[in-house]
Each structure stands twice: as C-alpha cells, then as structure tokens.
Amino acid sequence: MSTATPTAAPRHVLTALSGLLLGMFVSMIASTVVSTSLPVIVHDLDGDQGVFTWVVTAMLLTTAISTPIWGKLADLVNRKVLYQVALVIFVIATAAAGFAQDPGTLIAFRAVQGIGAGGLAALSQVLMADIISPRERGRYMGLFGAVMAVATVGGPLLGGLITDSFGWRWNFFVSIPIAAAAMIIVQRTLPHAAPAQRKVRIDYLGIVLLSTAVSLLLIWVTGAGGSFEWWGLETILMVGGALVATALFIVVEIRSAEPLVPLSLFRDRTFTLAVIASIATGIAMFGASVFLGQYMQMARGATPTEAGLMTIPMIAGLLLASVGVGALITRYGHWKPYLVVGGILLTAGAILLSTIHYDTNFVLVSVYMFLLGAGVGMTMQNLVLAVQNTAKPREMGVASSGVTFFRSLGGTVGVSLMGAALATRVTDLFGDSRERIGTALAGLGAEGAKWAEQLQSGALPQVSAMPESLRVIIEDIYAQGISSAFLIAVPFAVVSIIAIVFLPNTSLSRMTTSERRNASEADLATVSVPEGMSVLTATGSVSVVSGRSTMDDRD
Incomplete structure (x- = not known):
C-alpha cells in the first residue's frame, strides 16, 4: 500500500516558495541593476563595443554551460543545499565585480x-516541481514572473539612481543584504528535497567538451569580421574545433552512465520543440535587456536613470502577461493557446524594434517594447511548464535545466550575434559619417578636440554629455546599429512560432513530481500483490489488482 503526499495548501506552498522567490529576486536584481549603467561602466574602464558585449555574454555563457550541470546534480544530490551553494557563488562573484x-x-x-x-x-x-503540480503551477509561475518583472523594472531604475548618485560600483554591492535574507529564508522554509538514492556520478568529460564547444562558437561569433576575417584560419580552427567538440560530446553522452544532457530527452517531441522555441525566447529576452538600455543612452541621449524609466513598457508587458496567463492556465488548464499568442507577439515586437531610429516617436517605441515583453512573459516560464508536465520524475532536473540551458545558450549566441552586427554597423556608419562628424567637431572650437579624442579612442562615447550638434549624429549612428541588431532576432522568433504550433497539447497533471515518483514506486510494488487484493492508489482511489498493476496517474 502506498499513498501520495497531498498537494500542499496555498499557505504552505507560498511559505516554501518564499525563499526561491527571494533567491530569484537576488539573481535578477544583481543582473538588471547594472543594465542601465553598462555604457557608463564600459566608458569608465576604457572599453569598446566588444567589451560591452563580452561583459554580458561572459555571464550568459557560463550560465548556459553550468545550467545542465546544476540540473544533473539536482537529480543526484540534495537540491536544497545545491540552491544555497549557487546563491553563495552568485553573490560573492557579484560583490567582487564591484x-x-x-x-x-x-x-x-x-x-x-x-x-x-x-x-x-x-x-x-x-x-518548485517538487511541491506543486503542473496544473497548479501556472499561478505560481505567475508569481515567479511577477518577481522577475519587479526586479527587471526596479533593477534598471535603482541602478540608474545609484550610478548617478554614488557611482556604478555600488550597483554590485546592493544585492548582498538581500542575499543574506534569502539564505536565511531558504534554510527555514524550503522543505528537504532528497534525490533518488543512487550513486552520484558526474560526467566531467561531458562538461569539458560542452564548455569547449560553446566557448569556441561564442568567441568566433564575437570576433569574426572584427578581430579576424570571417573566412580565415581563425574561423577554420574555431568552427572546426566547436564541431569536433560537439561530435565528441554527443559520443560521450551516448556512452555515459550518467550523461550531462541525456540525448534520450530529444525523443520526447515536447522537449525537442520546447528547446527550439526557448532559443528564440532567450535571444529576445537577453537581447532586449542588453540593447534597449544601450539604445536609450546611445541613441536617445538618456542618463542611466532615464534609461531605466524608458524601458518600463517592456517590463509592464512581461509582468501583465506572465501573471495574467499563469492565473488563466491554473483556472482553465489550457496552456498552448497562450504560447502561440506569445510567440506571435514576440515576433511582432522584434520586427517592429528593428525599425526604430533615434527620433522615432517614443510612444511607438513603448508599444514595440510592450509587445516584446508580453511575448516573453507568455512563453518563457510556460515552455518549462510544458516540459515538466511530460518529463519523467527521475529526469525532472535535467529536463527542466535542459530548456533553461538552451534558452541561455540562445541568449548567449544571440547577444553575441547582435553585438557583432551592432559593432560592424556602427563602424561602417562612423566611416560614412566622417565628414559630418568633422564639420560638427570644427564648429565646437576648442571643445571639439576633447570630443575628437574620445571618439578616436574606440571607447564607448558618453552621448548624454555631448553638444547637440555632435550628439544628433552619434545618436543616429547607434540607432541604426541597434535596429539592425534586432533584425537578427526575427528569423529565430518565426521558428519559435512554428515549434510552438507543433507542441503536443498534453493536459496538465494535478500531481507533483514527488507524488508522481511515489506513484511510480507504488506501481512497481503492486506487481507482486495477489490477484483480487484491494490497494490504495496514489490518487487516493481504491482499485482491485487483476493480475497486473492498476496504478494510474489521473489528471
């Protein structure tokens, strides 16, 4: 006889989730608080557009590489302890960056x-999958979306105020007290989440090969056309090395007893299509957060604080869509229509943002940002939900992290592609506008020499402080460069719509991962029960064994 643990009451669920929500808030606020100050940071450190891109993609790269590793560990060792370790690593590195x-x-x-x-x-x-069923998870996914939206709204605003008032370094220190509170709450409220009892094996070779393949690809995307030619020895070595590392990684994963990314997951149509759609979501989400802040400062002459205020429409779209759709999914149990609409909005937002100029009516820019934010809010968390609904309990960690991994990977490569396109376009436009810039500098008299030196240094210029005659030219250059960068996201967004349309419309289960695991174990146990004996199933119903297991997983 086996009984499943009933789904926790909302109060208990909220208590257990409070630490996770605060931990996510810490990670989001520590990331977004520097988004509006990045142009200032890179300028103060004498960095160029390549540095700007790498400050972002370095974090995205290691996030992408480490995500499946953490997911694999979650299926092997104590998840609560792992979460606390991740929180400590994140906060120490964030403070050190300051x-x-x-x-x-x-x-x-x-x-x-x-x-x-x-x-x-x-x-x-x-x-979250350990304590909440997929059917009920919609409303709590909305909470995660709300926390993400608050952090994404508050981060740039707070970062802009801190940068303008105290200096950008304090942006990296602001998350420390919040992280300390998160550690205490996680320890006190998060229930123990023990994995299956089996020997722990880590696929170290797979980690090395995956890291090598992704790193070589990213370095090639970032440097091609700038540091070296698109078709040259460097390209052959990097692309060839990435392909060889990928091939070896696949071989190792097939032969490994505990693969980092089980390739068997791709036999599941839901997982494969969700991965494809998540790549586009990652490109839109990370690309928008990076380049919209740069657009506000470099193409519209905004200060960091003003840039934070100007990106609110995108976050409003994300917040409303995430919370609203999460509640609707929990109430009615339908998830696929919202994903389809989200994919369409994401694509529309990317297309429209590829048309912006330095003097585009800001009302229109706000609408474009809102559409993109709504698309991300409808798709990001719900793609994970769709995968968790069909994943096996023992593979919940790698399945969940797999979607997150490819979303981060898509964001990493996408930001690199967008940054490379931006850098190339800006360089070409500076060359084409040399005569106009020279005329503007000559009209500034003695002050023109200072600005000429800054522009020739290769470092990101401080556009908001420029004289009007020069600022308009530089704003126009960066606006054209950033709009061309958003154009890169469009084909990926179209592919995401196609992937979402073909996702199997599987009904959401009302059982948590723990209940499904218990039900599976009880199912095996009933195999040896004598025929005719009554047993209590994991769903609480009494069933009679008739020569075979009668366990079911009813929605």
Missing part, C-alpha cells in the same frame, strides 16, 4: 557570476 579595475577583471567575475546564476535558474524550477 572592485574591478579593468575590463578583463570585470568580465572574469561576471563569468563566475553566471555559474551561480545557472544554478539559481535551474534549481528554482526543479524545486
């Missing part, structure tokens, strides 16, 4: 920061 004195050090600490962020992103989803 002391960076050069671009290289800042990029290095951002990379370590991404390792912790990968754990927080993957483990929060896995731990």
Whole structure:
C-alpha cells in the first residue's frame, strides 16, 4: 500500500516558495541593476563595443554551460543545499565585480557570476516541481514572473539612481543584504528535497567538451569580421574545433552512465520543440535587456536613470502577461493557446524594434517594447511548464535545466550575434559619417578636440554629455546599429512560432513530481500483490489488482 503526499495548501506552498522567490529576486536584481549603467561602466574602464558585449555574454555563457550541470546534480544530490551553494557563488562573484579595475577583471567575475546564476535558474524550477503540480503551477509561475518583472523594472531604475548618485560600483554591492535574507529564508522554509538514492556520478568529460564547444562558437561569433576575417584560419580552427567538440560530446553522452544532457530527452517531441522555441525566447529576452538600455543612452541621449524609466513598457508587458496567463492556465488548464499568442507577439515586437531610429516617436517605441515583453512573459516560464508536465520524475532536473540551458545558450549566441552586427554597423556608419562628424567637431572650437579624442579612442562615447550638434549624429549612428541588431532576432522568433504550433497539447497533471515518483514506486510494488487484493492508489482511489498493476496517474 502506498499513498501520495497531498498537494500542499496555498499557505504552505507560498511559505516554501518564499525563499526561491527571494533567491530569484537576488539573481535578477544583481543582473538588471547594472543594465542601465553598462555604457557608463564600459566608458569608465576604457572599453569598446566588444567589451560591452563580452561583459554580458561572459555571464550568459557560463550560465548556459553550468545550467545542465546544476540540473544533473539536482537529480543526484540534495537540491536544497545545491540552491544555497549557487546563491553563495552568485553573490560573492557579484560583490567582487564591484572592485574591478579593468575590463578583463570585470568580465572574469561576471563569468563566475553566471555559474551561480545557472544554478539559481535551474534549481528554482526543479524545486518548485517538487511541491506543486503542473496544473497548479501556472499561478505560481505567475508569481515567479511577477518577481522577475519587479526586479527587471526596479533593477534598471535603482541602478540608474545609484550610478548617478554614488557611482556604478555600488550597483554590485546592493544585492548582498538581500542575499543574506534569502539564505536565511531558504534554510527555514524550503522543505528537504532528497534525490533518488543512487550513486552520484558526474560526467566531467561531458562538461569539458560542452564548455569547449560553446566557448569556441561564442568567441568566433564575437570576433569574426572584427578581430579576424570571417573566412580565415581563425574561423577554420574555431568552427572546426566547436564541431569536433560537439561530435565528441554527443559520443560521450551516448556512452555515459550518467550523461550531462541525456540525448534520450530529444525523443520526447515536447522537449525537442520546447528547446527550439526557448532559443528564440532567450535571444529576445537577453537581447532586449542588453540593447534597449544601450539604445536609450546611445541613441536617445538618456542618463542611466532615464534609461531605466524608458524601458518600463517592456517590463509592464512581461509582468501583465506572465501573471495574467499563469492565473488563466491554473483556472482553465489550457496552456498552448497562450504560447502561440506569445510567440506571435514576440515576433511582432522584434520586427517592429528593428525599425526604430533615434527620433522615432517614443510612444511607438513603448508599444514595440510592450509587445516584446508580453511575448516573453507568455512563453518563457510556460515552455518549462510544458516540459515538466511530460518529463519523467527521475529526469525532472535535467529536463527542466535542459530548456533553461538552451534558452541561455540562445541568449548567449544571440547577444553575441547582435553585438557583432551592432559593432560592424556602427563602424561602417562612423566611416560614412566622417565628414559630418568633422564639420560638427570644427564648429565646437576648442571643445571639439576633447570630443575628437574620445571618439578616436574606440571607447564607448558618453552621448548624454555631448553638444547637440555632435550628439544628433552619434545618436543616429547607434540607432541604426541597434535596429539592425534586432533584425537578427526575427528569423529565430518565426521558428519559435512554428515549434510552438507543433507542441503536443498534453493536459496538465494535478500531481507533483514527488507524488508522481511515489506513484511510480507504488506501481512497481503492486506487481507482486495477489490477484483480487484491494490497494490504495496514489490518487487516493481504491482499485482491485487483476493480475497486473492498476496504478494510474489521473489528471
């Protein structure tokens, strides 16, 4: 006889989730608080557009690489302890980044920061699946979306105020007290989540090969056309090395007893299509958060605080869509229509943002941002929900982190592609506008020499402080560059719509991961029960064994 643990009452669920929500808030606020100050940070550290891109992609890269590792560990060792370790790594690296004195050090600490962020992103989803059924998870997914939206809104605003008032370094220190509170709450409220009792095996070779493949691909995307030619020896070595590492990774995963990313997951149509759709979501989400803040400052002359205020429409779309759709999914049990609409909105937002100029009516820009935010809010969490609904309990960690991994990977490669396109376009436009810039500088008299030196240094210019005659030219250049960057996201968004349309419309289960695991174990136990004996199923119903197991997983 076996009984499943009933789903926790809402109060108990909220108590258990409070630590996860605060942990996600810490990771989000620590990331978003620097988004509006990045142009200032890179300018102060004498960095160029390549540094700007790498400050972002270094974190995204390690987040992508570490996410499946954390997910695998979640299926092998104590999940609660893992979550706390990820939180500590993230906060220490974030604080250390505040002391960076050069671009290289800042990029290095951002990379370590991404390792912790990968754990927080993957483990929060896995731990939530332990205590909430897929059918009920919609409303709580909305809570995660709300926390994400608040952090995404509050982060840029807070970061802008801190940068303008105290200096950008304090942006990296602001999350420390929040993280301390999160550690205490997680320890006190999060229930023990023990994994299956089996020997722990880590696929170290798979980790190395995956890291090598992704890193080579990212370095090639970032440097091609700038540091080296698109078709040259460097390209052959990097692309060839990435392909070889990928092939070896697949071979190792097939032969490994505990693969980092079980390739058998791709036999599941839901997982495969969700992964494809998540790549586009990652490109839209990370690309917008990086380049919209740069657009506000470099193409519209905004200060960091003003840039934070100007990106609110996108976050409003994300917040309303995430919370509203989450509640609707829980109430009616339908999830696929919202994903389809979300994919369409995401694509529309990306297309419209690829048309913006430095003087585009800001009302229109706000509408475009709102559409993109709503699309991300409808798709991001619900793609994970769809996968968790069909994943096996013993593979919940790797399945959940798999979607998150490819979303982060898509964001990493996408931001690199968008950054490379932006850098190339801006360089070309500076060359085409040399005569106009020269005329504007000559009209500034003695002050023109100072601005000429700054522009020739290659570092990101401080557009908001420029004289009007020069500022308009530079704003136009960066607006055209950023709009061309958003154009790269469009084909990926279209592919995501196609993937979402073909997702199997599986009904959401009312059982938590723990209940499904208990039901599976009880199912095996009933095999040896004598025929005719009554047993209590995991759903609470009495059933009579008739020569075989009668366990079912009723929705």
